[in-house]
Amino acid sequence: MNSLLNIRGLKKYYPILGGVLKRKVADVKAVDGVSFNIEKGECLGLVGESGCGKTTLGKTIIRLFVPNEGSIYYDTPTNVLEEVERLEKKDPRSLKRIRKEYDLATFRGRKLKQLRRKVQIVYQDPTTSLDPRILVKDIVAEPIVAQGLAGGVETKEMVINMLEKVGLTSKQLYRYPHEFSGGQRQRIAVARALVIRPEFVVLDEPTSSVDVSVRAQLLNLLKDLAREFGLTYMFVSHDLSVVEVISNRVAVMYLGKIVEIAVTEELFKKPLHPYAQALFASIPIPDPTKRKERPPLTGEVPSPVNPPSGCRFHPRCPLAIDVCRKEEPQLIDVGHEHLVACHVVASNFIK
Amino acid sequence: MIEENILDINDLVLNFYTYDGVVKALDGVNLHIRDGEILGLVGETGCGKSVTSFATLVLIPSPGKIEGGRILFKFQDKTVDFLKQDDAFLRTMRGNNVSMVFQEPRAYLNPVYTVSNQISEVLLNHRKGEFLKMTLEAIRQERKKKGLKGSTFEMNLYMRMLKNPNSLSSRVISKIPRSQRRFKQEVQRETVKILKDMEIPDPERVAKMYPHELSGGMAQRVVIAMALACNPKLLIADEPTTNLDVTVQAQILNLIKILQKKFKSAILYITHDLGVVAEISDRVAVMYAGSVVELAEVHELFKKPLHPYTRGLLESIPQPGKPLKSIPGTVPNLINPPSGCRFHPRCPYAMDICRKVKPAFIDVTKNHFTACHLFGGSK
Numbered sequence: 001m002n003s004l005l006n007i008r009g010l011k012k013y014y015p016i017l018g019g020v021l022k023r024k025v026a027d028v029k030a031v032d033g034v035s036f037n038i039e040k041g042e043c044l045g046l047v048g049e050s051g052c053g054k055t056t057l058g059k060t061i062i063r064l065f066v067p068n069e070g071s072i073y074y075d076t077p078t079n080v081l082e083e084v085e086r087l088e089k090k091d092p093r094s095l096k097r098i099r100k101e102y103d104l105a106t107f108r109g110r111k112l113k114q115l116r117r118k119v120q121i122v123y124q125d126p127t128t129s130l131d132p133r134i135l136v137k138d139i140v141a142e143p144i145v146a147q148g149l150a151g152g153v154e155t156k157e158m159v160i161n162m163l164e165k166v167g168l169t170s171k172q173l174y175r176y177p178h179e180f181s182g183g184q185r186q187r188i189a190v191a192r193a194l195v196i197r198p199e200f201v202v203l204d205e206p207t208s209s210v211d212v213s214v215r216a217q218l219l220n221l222l223k224d225l226a227r228e229f230g231l232t233y234m235f236v237s238h239d240l241s242v243v244e245v246i247s248n249r250v251a252v253m254y255l256g257k258i259v260e261i262a263v264t265e266e267l268f269k270k271p272l273h274p275y276a277q278a279l280f281a282s283i284p285i286p287d288p289t290k291r292k293e294r295p296p297l298t299g300e301v302p303s304p305v306n307p308p309s310g311c312r313f314h315p316r317c318p319l320a321i322d323v324c325r326k327e328e329p330q331l332i333d334v335g336h337e338h339l340v341a342c343h344v345v346a347s348n349f350i351k
Numbered sequence: 352m353i354e355e356n357i358l359d360i361n362d363l364v365l366n367f368y369t370y371d372g373v374v375k376a377l378d379g380v381n382l383h384i385r386d387g388e389i390l391g392l393v394g395e396t397g398c399g400k401s402v403t404s405f406a407t408l409v410l411i412p413s414p415g416k417i418e419g420g421r422i423l424f425k426f427q428d429k430t431v432d433f434l435k436q437d438d439a440f441l442r443t444m445r446g447n448n449v450s451m452v453f454q455e456p457r458a459y460l461n462p463v464y465t466v467s468n469q470i471s472e473v474l475l476n477h478r479k480g481e482f483l484k485m486t487l488e489a490i491r492q493e494r495k496k497k498g499l500k501g502s503t504f505e506m507n508l509y510m511r512m513l514k515n516p517n518s519l520s521s522r523v524i525s526k527i528p529r530s531q532r533r534f535k536q537e538v539q540r541e542t543v544k545i546l547k548d549m550e551i552p553d554p555e556r557v558a559k560m561y562p563h564e565l566s567g568g569m570a571q572r573v574v575i576a577m578a579l580a581c582n583p584k585l586l587i588a589d590e591p592t593t594n595l596d597v598t599v600q601a602q603i604l605n606l607i608k609i610l611q612k613k614f615k616s617a618i619l620y621i622t623h624d625l626g627v628v629a630e631i632s633d634r635v636a637v638m639y640a641g642s643v644v645e646l647a648e649v650h651e652l653f654k655k656p657l658h659p660y661t662r663g664l665l666e667s668i669p670q671p672g673k674p675l676k677s678i679p680g681t682v683p684n685l686i687n688p689p690s691g692c693r694f695h696p697r698c699p700y701a702m703d704i705c706r707k708v709k710p711a712f713i714d715v716t717k718n719h720f721t722a723c724h725l726f727g728g729s730k
Contacts, residue, residue, distance in 0.1 A: 049596040181681055182396075211395045212623065216667045216677035238596060241626075245669040282601030284626030286668050288649045291630060297598045300566055 004200060004232050005038040005061065006081055008088075010070035010105075012053075012060045016305065029304050030056040032256035033070070035331070038200075043226065043233040045247030045264065047240055047279070049301055053256045054236045055124075058202040061234065062119040063104050063112060072104040074115070075199075117147050120193035124205040126185035130177040136163075136188055137173040143196045162195045163188075165228075166221060183214035187221065194225060200232045207242055219246055240283050244268055249337075252276045255312045256304055258331065262338040272340045275313045311343065319344045355425065357585055357617050358384040358407070363420035365406055372686040376402050376415070378641040378693070381712045381720075384585065386425075389611060389618045391632030391649070393625060393664070395682055399641045400621045401454075404587045407619075408445050409433050424449065426584060447477040450578040454590040456570035460562035466573050467558035470542045473580045482541070483513045486534045509534065548613070549576045550606055568599035572606070579614055587619045592627065604631055625668055629653060637661045640683055640693040643712065646720040657721045659698045692724065700725055 011034075013027035030053040038044050048054050060067050073081060080098060087095050099106050107115055120143070123129035130139055140159045144150050150158060160170045166187040177185055186206055193201055203222070207215045223246060226233060237243050243250055244264060251261040252273065260273040271277045278297040285291075299316045302308055308315050314324040323343050331339040334349045365377035377399050384390045394400050405411055407422060422433040426448050433441065445451075453459045461469060474482065487509050494500075502510075508531070512521040525531065539558070546554035549572040562570060571591055578586055588607070592600040608631065611618055620632055628635055629649065636646040637660065645658040656662045663678035680697040683689055689696050695705040704724050712722040 049598060183681070211682075212625070212664065213395060213667045213678045214681070216669065219669065220677070240597065241669045279598060282597045284600070284604070284624065284630040286625040286629045286653070286665070288629045288653050297601070300568065300599070 002040045002078070003037040003081075004040045004075055006073040006076060007037070007061065008035050008071050008073070008084075010034045010057070010060060010072065011068045012056050012065055013068050026305050029256050029307060031060060031067075032304075032307070034256075034258050035070075036251060036258060036261055038232060038234060039249075041226075041230060041232055042248040043235055043246055045243035045250040046234060046236045046253060047238060047243050047250060048253035049279075050238060051301060051304070052253045053304070054238075054253055055204055057253070058121070058204050058234060058236045061104075062121060062200070062202055063107060063115065064121070067105050070105065071099060073102045074104050074118075076102040113147075116143075117149075117196055118198050119200045119202070120196070120198040121202040121204060122186075122189050122193045122206045125209050126177070126182065126189045127209075129189055130185060130192075132177055134176075135173070136168075136175050136177070139177070139188060140192050140195055143192060147196060149196060158195060159191075162191045165194075165225065166191045167217075181214075182210045183218060186210060186218055190222070190225070194229065194231075197229060198231070200234070203233055203235045203237075205237050205239075208237065208239065215242065222246065240280065252279065255301060255307055257312060257341065259313065259342070260338075260340045261331070263336065266336060266338055272334065272338070272345045273313075273342050274317050274319050274344075311341075355386045356383045356423075357386045357425050358382070358619075359421070359423040360403070360407065361421045361423070363403070363406060363422065364418040365402060365411065366416055366418055368414040368416065369686075374685045375688055376641055376685060377406065378688070379709070379712075380420070380638075380641070381643055382636055382646070384617050384619055385634075386584075387611075387615050387617055388633040389607075389620055389631055391628035391635045392619060392621045392638060393623060393628050393635060394638035395623060397682055397685070398638045400623075400638055401589055403638070404451065404589050404619065404621055407433070407587060408449060408451065409436075409441055410445075424585070443477070446473055446578075446583075447581045448583055449585045449587065450581070450583040452571075452574050452578045452586065452588045452591045454593055456567065456574045456591075457562060459574055460570060462562050464561075465558070466546070466560055466562070466565075467539060467542045470545060470558075470573070470577050470580055471538045473577050474538055474541060477581045479516065480513060482534065482537055483509050486537045487513070489537065490533060505531075505533065545576045545580055546573070548579075548610070549573070551576075567595050568602060571595065571603055575603075575606070575610070579610060579616070582614055583616055585617045585619065587621070589621045590623070593622070593624075600627070607631065625664065637664065640688060641685060642693065642722065643720075644694065644722050646712075648718065651719055655719075657715060657719065657726055658694075658723050659700055659725070660694050663697075692722075 010031055012031040013029055015024040016026045016028060017023065018025040034057060046054050046057065056065065059065050061072055080102065084095065084098055104115065137159055140162060141155050144155050144158060163170065168184065168187055177188065180188065207218055210218060219242065225231065235243060235247055247264050249261060250264050250267050251258050252275065254275050260267065260271065260276045268280065271280050282297065297316060302315065310326045311324040311329050314320040317324065321344060329341040329343050329346065331341045332346050333339055360380055360382040363377050363380040367374040367376055380403055392400055406417060411417060417434060423430050424433055487506060490506055508524060512525065515521060543554045543558055546557055551557050551569065551572055565573065592603050595603065604627065622628060632649050634647065635649050635652045636643050637658065638644065639660045645652065645661045652661065653665065656665055666676040667678060678697055683693060691707045692705045692710050695701040698705065702724060710722045710724045712720055713727060714720050715726045
C-alpha cells in the first residue's frame, strides 16, 4: 500500500518555565519518539487514556504545533523514503534537501499555508471550536476565503453543497451556532473541515460530546464522507467502541509512546501489550450476560514530566521483568503488521 | 417473595418556569428502588435523569417547582413522603440516610479545605453524638488502666456537649479548638478509616491533601467516601464515572460493587452509558423526555426490550461488522413537548392513540414495567 504519512521519531515537549527569569526547568514529554505510517484511504484510530499525548500527536502531525524533533513525511514516493532510511543511518546531513521538500516538520510560510489545504482537523467540542458570533455560512466559508479558492457566488455554492452533504439545509445558512443541537454543530464543524476537499483529516474525539443515538448518526456520516471524497482519517478517541467501528487500524498510546499498532479486528481480538490488554478489558460491555469479575488495572498514569525508566508501563505492569526497568522496548513486528513494544511479548515471540 | 421498596417515586411532576416558557422537565416519573439493589437509570442528555435525582432529595433550584407526586422513603419502619416534610427534617436525611455522588468530583469538593476536613464535616453533622460517646469511653478506659478515678475537665465538657448539644455553653466551647483535641483525633481516625475503605493508597497522606492535588479517579473516591461516611440506606450516584478514563472507570465500578456488598446500601446509578449499566446494575430504568418508559431486571431488559425507545437505544450501540443504526430525529423540546406519548414523533410503531393519550406505566410481565400503548398502556 501507498503510505500518505510516514512519521519518524516524532517528539513534542512542552517546556515548564520556572524561577524569577522564567527559564525552562523541565519538559512535559507529551509525545516522545513516535514512528508510524498512515496509509492512503485508511482510518487510523488512536486510543489511550487522557493525558497520554493523543491530541498533541494529532495536532503535531498536521503542524499546528512545531515538533521538537523527528520528521513527518507527507505523500512521499516510496523510493524517496527508502533513500531517507539509507541516509538517516549514514549521513544525516545530506537529508536536508529531501526534508525541505517532503518533511512537514520543516515547512514554513507559504508552503505551510499550501499544506493547510490538504490537511484539516475536526475538534472535540463544537461549542468551543465554532465562533458564536459568526453565521454558519461564514464559518463554513472561512477555509475557502483564507485559501483564496473561490469568489462570492461560487463560495456560497460550495458552502450549500457541503452543508447538504453533512445533512443540513440551505435554510440554516443564516443562523448562529447556538441555534443548533450538539450533533448538528459537530456536522457544521465537519463541513468546515471538508469544504476545501482535503486529503487528510484529523478527527480529535469528534463524538465525545454527543449522545449515543446522535453518535451513531455522526459516525455513519463520517464513514460516508470518507468513501465519497477518498479521505484518510486519523481518529483520536478514548472511546474504544467507536474506534472499533470506524477504523481500519488502531494504535494504542501510553504516556507519549505508541505501544501497539495492529489491524482493528486483530487488535480487539488479541491485544498483546499488557497495557492494551488492560485497556480492552476495562471497556464495559453492554451485555449483562458477559459480566466478568476482573481485576482492574491498579495505580495511575505517571507524570509525563518524569516518566519511568525503561518501559514506561513497568510500574503498573503485571508481567514486568528486570529488563523492563532498564531498557526501552522497540516496536517489533509479530506478523500480520501487528507491532508491539514489549520485552516480554518480544521474547515469547522469538521463542 | 415481596421485596421491600426503599424508595417509591410516584407520578412526580416537575416544571421549570423560565422566560422562554414552562419547561416540563419531569412528566409523571415512576421509580421504585428495592432495598440493597443497584438500579441503573439510563437516558439521553436532557431527558431528566439528573433532575430526578435532585428531586429525590428535594434539592430543586428555583425556577424549578415540584408540581405533584410522592417521594416515599422507608426508614426505621416508617414511610415518609419527602415532599411533605420541612427543611429541618430533610437536612437530617440528606448525607445521612440518602446521599449523593455527583458527576464532576472536583467541582463538588471545596478547594480551600483538606480532604479530611471535608469528610469530617459530614461526620460532625450527622454523627457528632456517637463520636462524643466514643471519645468519652476512650478516655475512661485510659484512666482505668492508670488506676485513676473521677472525671477530668475534658470529660465534663464532652458530657455537657452530649447532654445538651444546642445549649449556649456547648456551642461556645466547641468553637475553642484546644478544648476538644481528643474528640478531633477520634473523628480524624474515622476519616482515615473511611478513606482506607475506598482503597486509597496511603490514606493518612491523602487525608491531608487539598482537592487540587488529587487525580480525577482519586477525587471521585473521596467524594464517594463522603457520601458513604454515614452509611446511607440509599446512595444516588449521578454519572460518577463520566469524566474518567476507561481504566479508572473500571476501578471505580469495581469499588462501588465491593462497597455495595459491604455497606448494603441501595444505589441509584445514573448514567448514559449502556455498557456501564449492563456491568453494574441489578435492574434498569430507561428514561425518555421526562418520564420513565421502561423498568426491568437487567438481563430481561437487554434480552427482551419492550419499549420502542429502549430497542432503538440498544440498537444504536456500535457493533463491529454491523451497520450502525440510529434513532431518527432528535430529543423533543420540553417547553413544547409532543402530545400523548412523548416518543411518538420518533417511534416506528406510532398509532393514532399515541398522539392523543399518554400511556400508563404498567407491569407487563413479571416485574417488567413499561409505558407504551403497544403493551396495553392505554388501559
